[in-house]
Amino acid sequence: MDDEVLVDAPAEEYAGPAVVDDVEVDVRLRGHFEPLDGGFHWYGRIAANEVLDAQVQSGATVTLTTPQGTAQGRLSDVDPWGRFRISGTGRPPF
Numbered sequence: 001m002d003d004e005v006l007v008d009a010p011a012e013e014y015a016g017p018a019v020v021d022d023v024e025v026d027v028r029l030r031g032h033f034e035p036l037d038g039g040f041h042w043y044g045r046i047a048a049n050e051v052l053d054a055q056v057q058s059g060a061t062v063t064l065t066t067p068q069g070t071a072q073g074r075l076s077d078v079d080p081w082g083r084f085r086i087s088g089t090g091r092p093p094f
Contacts, residue, residue, distance in 0.1 A: 014044075014094030019065045020086075023052045027066070031092050042071075042092035048082030062086070069093045 018027040031042030046052065056062060056075060064073045064086060073088040 014066060014068070014092075016066065018046075018093070020046060020052055021055065021062050023049060023055060025049050025052060027064070027086075029066075029086075029092065029094055031094075039089050040092060041087070041089050042073075042094075043085065043087035045079070045083040046075075046086055052084070053082070056084075058084070064088075064093045066093045 012032065013028075013030045015028045016026065018025050026047040027044055028047075029042055029044035031040055033039075034041050058075055058077060060075045062073055062075060064071055069091065071088050071091060071093040073086040073093075076085045076087065078084055
């Protein structure tokens with residue numbers, strides 16, 4: 001198998017610091033290649049953050065940045081612990 005492909009392949013998970021629309025947060029993200037549509041799908045949770053809660057709401061498209069990269073994601077439900085779910089397709093931010 002071509003080593004270059006493996007080096008350039010996105011990681012399958014990330015947990016750590018991130019920035020969502022200029023707000024520092026902690027995230028836990030995962031992703032996988034979806035053979036049905038040929039794309040990489042990533043998703044996860046953003047730790048509860050009062051500043052973020054005041055600036056965004058479910059359904060918003062946001063910019064998520066980690067030390068490895070930046071990507072657009074869409075926020076959805078907030079779980080009972082106050083964590084937004086975020087998801088995106090294409091090159092992940094990790």
